[in-house]
Amino acid sequence: MGIISIEKANNLMWLGRYSERVFxxxxxxxxxxxxxxDMKPDFYIxxxxxxxxxxxxxxxxxxxxxxxxxxxNEDSIFSNLYRAYDNALVMRDFISSDSLAYxxxxxxxxxxxxxxxxxxxxxxIVRDNILAFWGCIDDCVDDIIIxxxxxVGRRIERLDLCLRHGDEKQxxxxxxxxxxxxxxxxxxxxxxxxxxKLAYELEKPDTDYKVAIEAVENLIKM
Amino acid sequence: MEELNKHVNTVNHLLARYGVRFGIYKNNTFxxxxxxxxxxxxxxxxxxxxxxxKGLAQRVTALNLFLADxxxxxxxxxxxxxxxxFVYSSSGYLPECEGxxxxxxxxxxxxxxxxxQGDDEKWYVLEDNLRVPSGASYPLIARDLCRKASPNxxxxxxxxxxxxxxxxxxxxxxxxxxxxxxxxxxxxxxxAAFFEHSYLAEKTGSILATxxxxxxxxxxxxxxxxxxxxxxxxxxxxxxSDDYLDPMTFVPExxxxxxxxxxxxxxxxxxxxxxxxxxxxxDKGIYYFVPKIIKYYLNEEPILNNAPTYLPFYxxxxxxxxxxxxxxxxxxxxxxxxxxVVFGKDLSKEEVADFKNKIISEPRRFIAQEVINFLDLDxxxxxxxxxxxxxxxxxxxxxxxxxxxxxxxxxFSRNPDSAIVNSSQGGGFKDTWVLSQ
Numbered sequence: 001m002g003i004i005s006i007e008k009a010n011n012l013m014w015l016g017r018y019s020e021r022v023f024x025x026x027x028x029x030x031x032x033x034x035x036x037x038d039m040k041p042d043f044y045i046x047x048x049x050x051x052x053x054x055x056x057x058x059x060x061x062x063x064x065x066x067x068x069x070x071x072x073n074e075d076s077i078f079s080n081l082y083r084a085y086d087n088a089l090v091m092r093d094f095i096s097s098d099s100l101a102y103x104x105x106x107x108x109x110x111x112x113x114x115x116x117x118x119x120x121x122x123x124x125i126v127r128d129n130i131l132a133f134w135g136c137i138d139d140c141v142d143d144i145i146i147x148x149x150x151x152v153g154r155r156i157e158r159l160d161l162c163l164r165h166g167d168e169k170q171x172x173x174x175x176x177x178x179x180x181x182x183x184x185x186x187x188x189x190x191x192x193x194x195x196x197k198l199a200y201e202l203e204k205p206d207t208d209y210k211v212a213i214e215a216v217e218n219l220i221k222m
Numbered sequence: 223m224e225e226l227n228k229h230v231n232t233v234n235h236l237l238a239r240y241g242v243r244f245g246i247y248k249n250n251t252f253x254x255x256x257x258x259x260x261x262x263x264x265x266x267x268x269x270x271x272x273x274x275x276k277g278l279a280q281r282v283t284a285l286n287l288f289l290a291d292x293x294x295x296x297x298x299x300x301x302x303x304x305x306x307x308f309v310y311s312s313s314g315y316l317p318e319c320e321g322x323x324x325x326x327x328x329x330x331x332x333x334x335x336x337x338x339q340g341d342d343e344k345w346y347v348l349e350d351n352l353r354v355p356s357g358a359s360y361p362l363i364a365r366d367l368c369r370k371a372s373p374n375x376x377x378x379x380x381x382x383x384x385x386x387x388x389x390x391x392x393x394x395x396x397x398x399x400x401x402x403x404x405x406x407x408x409x410x411x412x413x414a415a416f417f418e419h420s421y422l423a424e425k426t427g428s429i430l431a432t433x434x435x436x437x438x439x440x441x442x443x444x445x446x447x448x449x450x451x452x453x454x455x456x457x458x459x460x461x462x463s464d465d466y467l468d469p470m471t472f473v474p475e476x477x478x479x480x481x482x483x484x485x486x487x488x489x490x491x492x493x494x495x496x497x498x499x500x501x502x503x504x505d506k507g508i509y510y511f512v513p514k515i516i517k518y519y520l521n522e523e524p525i526l527n528n529a530p531t532y533l534p535f536y537x538x539x540x541x542x543x544x545x546x547x548x549x550x551x552x553x554x555x556x557x558x559x560x561x562x563v564v565f566g567k568d569l570s571k572e573e574v575a576d577f578k579n580k581i582i583s584e585p586r587r588f589i590a591q592e593v594i595n596f597l598d599l600d601x602x603x604x605x606x607x608x609x610x611x612x613x614x615x616x617x618x619x620x621x622x623x624x625x626x627x628x629x630x631x632x633x634f635s636r637n638p639d640s641a642i643v644n645s646s647q648g649g650g651f652k653d654t655w656v657l658s659q
Contacts, residue, residue: 003403005435009448089241090411092420093430101239108238187449222448 008094009149010222011087013188015095016153018084019103023130024161025077026123029068033120036060051075051164068123069114078110081126095150096140102133148186155179156216163213172212173202179219194218223262229371230261230602236367242360245414246646252412258650259364261371262600262607264614264632271628271656274337274345277525278616279624280516282333285352285503286620287519289329292502293319303518304511308535311586312508313556314353314501316464318471322488324497325398326621331495332394332459333618334358337526339597346529346594348613350509352500354461357631358617359418361653362387362425365629368653382656384629388425390619395428395457397621398493402456404428405436405445409462409478414646419461428459438482443492457493458483464498506555506589507533530592534585543590544578550590552577563642565593596641599652601634610634611641614654630654 004012028047035043044063048055053075057063070076088095088103106129113122134154141147159175176198183190198215201207234256243254266274291298292309299306309315334355336348365384369376395404406428408419423430429445436455437444444452460467466476468484486492502508510531513524532539532550543550547566554562569577581588598609612634617627632652633643643649 003429003445003453004448005431005446006448007432007434086411089416090420090430092241093406093423093428097240097421097424100241104239104241 004094004145004149006222008091009188011091012094012146012149013153013156013220013222015084015087015091016150016155017157018080018087019130019133019150020154020157021161022077022081022084022106023127024158025080026127028161028165029077030120030123033064036064050166051161064119068119069110078114081107081110094141094143094146095137098140099133099136102129102136105129106133145186148182149188152179152182152186152188152220155182156219160213160216163209163216166209169202169207172207176202183220188220188222191218191221223375226261226368226372226375227602229368230259233261233364233367233371234259236371237364240363240367241417242363243417244645245412245416255645257360257645258636259360260601260634260650260652261368262602263653263655264599264612264630265655265657268657268659273525274616275626277345278335278618278626280520280522280525281335281347281350281512282330282618282620282624284516284519285333285350285512286327286329286624288515289352289497289500289503290323290327291519293322293499298515298518301518303514304508308507308586309502312502312505314499314503314505314508316499316501318484319497319499322497322499324487325400325490325493328398328620329497330500330503331398331497331620332391333496333620333624335616335618337614337616338529338594338612339614341595341597343597344527346527347509347512348529349506350504350512351615352496352504354463354496355615355617356415356418356461357615357633357651358387358391358627359421360651361629361631363421364651364653379655380658382628382658384627384654384656387617387627387629388422390625390627391422391459392426392428394619394621395426395459395493395495398495399456400490400492402443402454402492403445404457404459405431405455407431407433407436407458407460407462407480409433409466413461415461422459433478433480436480436483438480438486441486441489441491443480443483443486455492457495459495464501467494467498506553507535507586510589529594532590534581534588534590539590540581540585543581543588547574547578547590549593551593552581552588552590555587555589599632599634601636601650601652608638610636610638611643612652613643628656 032043032047041060044057044060045055057066066073068077071078085103085107088100092100106126109125109129113119116122137147137150155175155178162172162175194215198212201212237259238256243256245252245254298304330352332355334351337345338348339345361384406419406423408430410432420430431445435445437446443455445455446452462478465473467479469476469479470481471484487494510533513528516522516524532543534540534543550566552564596611599612600607601610612632615631618624632654633649635641635643636648636650
């Protein structure tokens with residue numbers, strides 16, 4: 001097992017969370033983009049409500065640009081990518097230069113997409129780089145704790161986002177099972193109260209999504 | 223070589239991909255910049271490098287003996303080779319280090335010696351950097367990428383492989399390790415050289431730590447793990463300056479240091495690379511005395527030349543400096559990174575008068591050097607090849623003996639009218655090839 005400080009364990013988990021946030025959000029953003037073209041132009045209002053982020057956008061077009069690329073907007077995809085980058089940069093010695101390079105490239109591609117005539121197509125490359133980053137971690141990093149700290153962070157974020165978007169129960173349970181699996185492998189301490197609260201909410205027929213989101217946000221204490 | 227030059231943009235793109243950049247603060251804002259790489263290397267023939275190798279090892283060996291002496295017996299002061307006041311008034315001298323002998327007696331484990339080659343092809347040492355010299359990682363990673371970009375260039379030329387730097391560094395850390403893990407201590411990601419800290423940690427298998435990760439308990443230094451375990455630390459390659467290393471001993475406001483680490487070091491329970499207090503030996507004023515230091519400790523003639531230097535501290539030198547101001551370069555001993563360097567010829571009459579007054583009122587603060595006409599190096603500028611000023615930072619790693627890394631960081635000025643090569647001032651870098659035959 002490697003030697004990991006509290007600060008670094010935190011960085012690894014948040015690296016997992018932010019990379020997942022960018023990846024999953026990009027997918028949802030692409031679907032929303034498509035929907036707003038000719039079906040539901042105001043869908044962005046609902047999107048902001050779901051994620052509980054301030055609706056600072058004046059129109060669908062404004063949302064499409066600012067939500068993706070505005071680095072002054074702390075909720076934008078690009079701001080979240082920079083947070084992934086910030087957490088990755090300080091972990092070079094743990095995750096390897098080769099893995100880190102994919103996050104560097106995701107940032108580079110995001111910058112390119114920002115000035116492109118066709119930003120949606122270009123964003124595919126950002127997603128590809130994040131996928132490659134996760135693949136590289138699996139390939140290059142031998143340490144089981146490091147790999148699983150990133151994975152548990154990813155699954156917490158995925159469950160959080162799925163809850164906010166009101167996804168199917170089956171999907172939510174699958175992510176929770178993976179949190180348990182990766183969390184055990186990473187030897188993280190789950191907060192018992194929130195763990196059982198989340199398990200209970202996901203099992204009962206009338207899940208209280210707000211309670212479940214609060215529980216998943218406080219699932220791990222470091 | 224032409225084949226390699228065709229790939230200059232690709233190699234620079236790959237350097238960006240691997241995050242090879244440095245940070246600078248401008249107007250209180252942190253900015254990361256790419257460090258432009260030129261594929262035309264500095265080439266040092268074998269015989270020439272053999273000469274540099276001997277000279278550099280000699281210089282660093284003598285400087286290590288000087289440091290051990292200054293903080294212990296002080297024979298060189300008693301024998302009046304260097305004026306006592308000159309040492310004690312230096313900001314690099316730390317009274318807190320008095321009486322300390324670091325593990326295995328090594329003070330400067332990683333030394334960065336800045337040299338230039340004059341247009342007479344003679345090498346001159348410009349500066350000794352014995353505190354926290356940086357820069358080895360840049361040619362290290364650039365070489366790796368150049369070998370991929372143009373394999374034939376490397377199979378057809380006899381070039382010493384420089385990719386053993388991490389091995390040399392690990393050996394240096396292991397040699398003085400007092401028992402425990404090796405750690406590279408960084409101030410954090412907003413430090414100018416953070417890329418280097420993280421890259422060297424990866425390559426040496428050391429743990430990259432910030433001050434928050436380390437704690438002193440019972441006269442030992444520990445790395446705190448996230449599950450509550452503590453791992454003893456035997457060697458710290460610290461990339462933070464003496465001032466911020468330990469708030470209990472040095473600057474109390476430091477939030478990047480480790481309280482009481484200096485006490486652990488004093489008791490011999492951890493090695494600090496480089497040792498605190500080294501600033502006295504790389505003081506620009508002490509530089510003047512290095513040839514005397516070599517003769518004194520090694521009883522040998524210095525192999526490498528200093529640039530002709532004058533100390534306004536001495537009356538005779540002060541007179542010379544004031545009379546010949548316009549043809550000299552004046553350096554503020556307290557400054558680094560290319561700052562505080564003034565060419566007499568570039569100043570107006572009023573500025574010259576002001577500066578001369580400063581020298582008269584604060585003679586210890588300045589040194590003056592004859593301007594060396596650098597041997598310009600070829601640099602790619604788009605499709606053209608142009609001539610630019612360049613220096614060489616050679617790295618000497620000291621464990622049981624001083625070993626010179628068979629490469630180095632060649633920095634060049636991108637401005638045709640400037641001899642300032644520092645990255646913080648817009649300079650670029652080259653690989654340094656040492657020929658093996």
